[in-house]
Amino acid sequence: MRRAGALFASLALCFFVACERAPGPEVAPARVAVTNIAGVNFVGTPPVARLPAALRPVAEDSRPLAVASQALAASGTALTLTPATGTLLSDDVWYWVVKGYRVRFTRATTLLALDVRLSLAAGACVRAIVYDVATQAEVANGSTVCGGSGDTYYRSDVSFSAEANHEYVLAFYVPKRNTFFPRQEDPSFPYTVNGLVEVLESRSNSLDTNDPSFPDASNSWAPHMRVYIDEGATVSPSSVAFGNQRVGVTSTTRAVTLSNGGAASLSVTALNVTGPFSTSGLDLPATVAPGSSTTFQVAFSPTATGAATGQVVVVSDASNGNQVVSLSGTGVQPGMSVSPSSVDFGNVRVGTASAARSVTVSNTGSDTLTLSGASASGPFSISGLSLPATVAPGASLSFDVTFASTATGAASGSLSLTSDAPGSPFSLTLSGKGVASFIAANPNPLSFGAISLGQSDVATLTLSNTGDAPLTLSALGFTGEQAEDFSLEGAPTLPLAVAPGGSQELRVRFTPGNHGARRTTLEVTSDASGAGTLRVPVDGEGIGPRLAVTPASLDLGSTNVGHTSASRSVTVSNTGETDLVLSAVSFSGAAAADFATPASMPMTLVPGTSASIAFSFTPSEVGARAARATFVTNDTLAAGAEVALAGVGTSPLLELSAASFDFGDVRVGTSSAGQTLTVKNTGTGPLTLASASLAGTGASRFSLAPDTFPLSIPAGGSSSFTVTFHPDRVGTASAELTLLSDDAARPNVVIPLTGTGISSSLSLSATALDFGAQPVGRTSSPRGLSVKNAGSGSLTVSSVKVEGSGAAAFSLVGVPALPLVLAPGQTASFQVTMTVEEAGVREATVLIESDDLESPRAQVSVRGTGVSQALSASPAEVAFGTFRLPAASGPRSVVITNLTAETLELAEPEVTGTHASHFQVSGVAGPLGPGASVTASVVYTTAAAADSSATLRISTRDGKVPALTVALSGRAVSKLVKTDPTSLDFGQVTEGETGAVQSVTVTNLSTEPVTVSEVRSDGEAFIVEASGLSTLAPGASGTFTVTFAPKSAGAANALVRVTLRNATEPEAVVAVSGIGRARDVDGGESGCGCGQGAGGSPWPAGLMLALCLGWLGLARRRGV
Incomplete structure (x- = not known):
């Protein structure tokens, strides 16, 4: 205890040294943060010198002497907050501390007083306080109670209304004098008192000490405290149950006691009753003294059977409001x-x-x-x-x-x-639903459409139960004259039940038995409401090919043995609905081998069409011959049809009037005189010339008339033909005329044909002339053209002219007089020129007309393009960029190109404009061929700063070509970079401190990259940071920063110099300035470091407090 007392005395001394208040004006109360460095728990409240007045302990020289208890305004109901758990100890001492409990009330409650068990020193006083945990503010102060009466409870009046479910700290403020009290060591939290107060933890707001080892002052112990509350009015019992009571009869009364648990008299003004209940025995208004009670009676008078509830509301001025007594009972009678x-x-x-x-x-x-x-x-x-x-x-x-x-x-x-x-009569709702089954078919009717004969198709018919009762199918069947064409595939087993909303699928197969419409009816017998039988029309169409042959017989007439007769045909027709396929024709009979058909099989005939089938007769014997031809088809109803064939075998004999023909010389493009060929039949039967054909390399240059074959020549008869030669080119032509007949001895007769074609031929030296690009307004150089007779006869040129949309741009020069006759091998020449007045493409044709049979209108295409710009420059402009004075560039090249197909004579170049003297040009004048280029050299020089510009002009000596211009530019400057801003003012900065950082932007004004090699300040108070500033592209910018850090008071000025690589002088300079402000050595008013005032000590109170608390820790370790 002595050790603890010494430590606390030292701590108090430290507080007074650190925060001794100097003379001066009163400062406003303030919350001060104190750091615990003493090794013990120091929680929450600041040193007394800075506490709000309401929280300070009573001063020793002003404490009122009083007995251990004071008279209270009202007693109230006492609730003990002391925990039931823990060990009771009694040698604790409090030093200058707030101690109590953190609590929460389950309902809104009025606090009347707090008391605490203590052993106060003589003259020491305590006071109750209430903190709001959420706002960390003191919300109520109790009356002061002073000691001297030994170990007892000290009660302090507190008038405060606590909110429900809100946390508060209920505590006592204890002076710094020695104060002994009993306590509960290591209590258990939380717990609830009287269902009203939830005690959450014990709370301390300063140092707690009692253990000789001086541990940290945790909240592991609790004081003996009670809270006095105003409970207001209460009723007992709070509910009355009357049980069963006959309807119409009043029950015996039941007593209810009304108690006043408040600090003032209770005034009862009304008893409000609900339900079949009543009250008696209390005259109103009534007064109930504090701590007293009164009674009244309650009765139950049921008016109906069953449970009844109600309540009596006791209307009074109680602090806790009106009281309610719940009432219940049951009315009984026959039910x-x-x-x-x-x-x-x-x-x-x-x-x-x-x-x-x-x-x-x-x-x-x-x-x-x-x-x-x-x-x-x-x-x-x-x-x-x-x-x-x-x-x-x-x-x-x-x-x-x-x-x-x-x-x-x-x-x-x-x-x-x-x-x-009661309630008679009683009505009971009856309901039901009449249901029935209904049948529907989908689709209805069922249509298959067209089905090929010999084929079948299956369609689905769905029978649905559209009713709400089960449907029973009892019979299924087809009726009608074509019912045999329809059948059910996989028919269901009958009878068959179909649930409401359900369906049954039927697979109906259609196999048409003939062409045309096929119809039937599907009858479905069921128990459906309405008609007992559902009839569904079912239809389809049988389609297929149908063969018809006309005529039914064919006479092929007389034909020489071993030869084939002229063909005779029958007509085969398809009168059906689908394609008829003729796959073959077969022959039968004694002379079947003498007959044949050239028809290609298989053959397809679409419906409604027909075809001719030819038959030929090649008799193998003289005399009558007969056979039958049968058609094999896909007509399933008539697979084959027959045609009767007949013919007679005969024997002809062919004789010619000439064995060959020679037509001699004939001019190309003309025809020779015709030569006659007579064919005579000297046989006993008719002679048929089947064909006459021309073959050989010159076959196309001969003709035979008439050329209608086959040709029949009766026995003893003859027929004549004319053969003609039509040469289409120069040279000898030969061919063979072959006659085919049914003469068994000479079926092929070959007649040789010969003749010679003669003609002239025109040849051109060129078929196209391209004038290329031509300057507008100039006539081109002439282009030559030659015409030659390359034939074997004379050539006559009748016309030479220019035609076409661009004909006006072209002219003929030196054309000989027409008509012009050229002997074989002779040549004539002339020229063509082009003149355009506007830019654009011009096209035309030079047309040469002659008697050349193969090319009577020879054509030479002529073409050219009028251009308004004959010259081009690359580049189209020359920008020399930026140079430091004196400016002197290297030579820059400009390539001048002739865009035309003509040679241009360039004049000397000319430079014009305000700064023409800044540019020098060389190497241009002279001839420039078509498409050729020449390079001009341009140099930029000037001794004065300028943005120079001029125009280079290139023209031709004849002045007929538009001049070419090239823009020239350059810039001469004294500096290559600039800074923005050019000066910085840092204002006042305290010596030894650093001012705000300011930025400077450096911009490259030249057309070449520049490298900043150094950014330096010549004043040590100005600090430059330019690590990010290096190479700047043309037109690009970068930044560096400057900071002012004065080391002494007074104005400071300097220059920041920006130097480029390889330069001896700075390229840009930024002026910087600032004022160093002297540091204030006097810290202000001396006094406690916890506040500021004139004349205060320069030693901070926190430092003094830290030193004192450190000393305390050292003293503790040394056993002080």
Whole structure:
């Protein structure tokens, strides 16, 4: 204890040294943060010198002497906050501390007082305080209670209304004098007192000490404290249950006690009753003294059976408001209940009765129930009930109700029961639904469309139950004259039930038996409401090919043996609905080998079309020949059809009038005189010339007329033909005329044909002339063109002219007089020139007309482009960039190109403009061929700063070509970079401190990259940071920063110099300035370091406090 006392005395000394208040004006109360460096727990409240006045302990020289307890305004109800757990100890001492509990009230509560068990030193005083935990503010102060009476409870009045479910700290402020008290060591938290106060933890706001080892002052112990509350008014009992009471009879009364637990008299002004209840025995208004009580009576008068509730509201001026007594009771008498309260029969098929449903009548009362009447409305009936009927209390009886469905849809009715129970008659709701099955087919009708004969198809027909009762299918079948074409595949087993809303699929197969529409009806027999049989029309169409052949017989006439007759045809038609495929034609009969058809098989005929099938006769013997031709097709109803064939075998003999023909010389493009060929039949039968053909290299230059074959020549008859030579080129032509006949001895007769074609031929030296690009307004140089007779005869040129949309741009020069006759091998020449007046493409054709049969209109395409710009420059402008004075660039090249197809004579170049003298040009004048280029050299020089510009002009000597201009520019400057800003003012900065950082932007004004090699300040107070400033691209910018850090007071000025690589002088200079402000050595008013005032000590109070607390820790370790 001595050791603890010494430490606390030292601590108090430290506080007074560190925060001794100097003379001066009173400062406002303030919250001061104190750092704990003493090795013990120091929680929450600041040193006393800075505490708000309400929290300071009573000063020693002004404490009132008083007894251990004071008179209170009201006693109230005392609730002990001291925990029941923990070890009771009594040698604790408090030093200058706030101690109490953190609590929460379960309802709004009025606090009247707090007391605490203490042993106060003589003259020491304590005071109760209330903190709001959420706001960390003191919300109430208690009265001061002073000691000297030993170990006892000290009570301090507190008038405060606590909110429900809000946290507060209820505590006592204890002076710094030695104060002994009992306590609970290591209590358990939380716990609840009287269902009203939740005690969450013990709280301390300063140092707690009692352990000789001086541990940290945790909240592991609790004081003995009580809180006095105003409970206001209470009622007992708070609820009254009267139990069972006959309806219409008042119960015996029950007493209710009203108590005043408050500090003032209670004024009762009304007893408000709800429900079948009443009060008596208390005259109003009534007054109840503090701590006293009064009684009144409550009675129950039920007016109906069953539970009844109500309440008596005691209206008073109690601090806790009006009090409520809950009232309950049960009115009893005979009663009737019916179960179920409604009967739903569900679905019942129309025309049938439902199963009986039981209804139970129960006596829920205490008297015998007499049931005197029962009736049912609608399609409902009652059975099993004899009236009148009696039911003992708690007993029941049952009877049946039945639903007879007569129509589909919902049906409703009621069951009315008459009895002597309250609420009679009782009505019971009856309901049901008449249901029926209905059948529907989808699709209806069922149509298969067109199906090929010999094929079949399956379609699905869905039978649906659209009703709300099960559907039974009893029979399925097809009726009608084409019923055999339809069948059910995988028909279901009958009878078959289909649930409401369900369906059954039928697979119907259609196999058409003939062409055209096929119809039937599917009959479905079921128990569906309405018609007993559903009839679904089913139809389809049989389609396929149908073969027809006309005529049915064919006579091929007479034909020489070994030869084939002229063909005769039959017509094969498809009168069906799908393609007819003829796959083959077969022959039968004694002379089957003498007949044939050239028709290619298979052959397809679409519906409605026909084809001719040719037959030929090649008799193998003289005389009549016969056979039958059969068509093999895909017509399933008529797989084959026959045609009768007949013919007669004969024997002809061919004789010619000439064995060969020679036509001699014939001019190309003309025809020779015709030569006659006579063919005579000297045989006994007709001679048929099947064909006459020309073959050989010159076959196209000969013709035969007439050329209609086959040609029949009767026995002893003849036929004549004309052969002609038509040369289309120069030279000898030969061919062979071949006659094919049915002469078995000479079936092929070959007649040689010869002739010679003669002609002239025109040849050109060129087929196209391209003048290329031509300057507008100039005539091009002439382009030559030659015409030669390359033929074997003379050539006559009748016309030479220019045609086409661009003909006006072209002219002919030196054309010989026309007509012009050129002997074989002779040549004539002339020229073409081009003149354009506007830019653009010009195209035309030089047309040469002659008697050249192969090329009577020879053409030479001529083309050229008029251009307004004959010259081009690369580059189109020359920008020399920026140079430091004196400016002298290296030579820059400009390539001048001739864009035309003509040679241009360039004049001397010319430089014009304000700064023409700044630019010098060389190397341009002279001839420049088509498409050729020449390079001009340009140099930029000037001795004065300028933004120079001029124009280089290139022209031709004849002045007929638009001049070419090239823009020239350059810049001469004294500096290559600039800074922004050019000066910085840092204002006042305290010596030894650093001012704000300011930035400077450096911009490259030249057209070449520049490298900043150094940014330096010539004043040590100005610090430059330029690490990020290095190479700047043309036009780019970078930044560096300058900071002012004065080391002494007074004005400071300097220059920041920006130097480029390889430069001896700075490229830019930034002026910087600032003022160093002297540091204030005097810290202000001396006094406690915890506040500021004139003349205060330069030693901070925190430092002094830290030193003192450090000393305390050292003293503790040394056992002071």
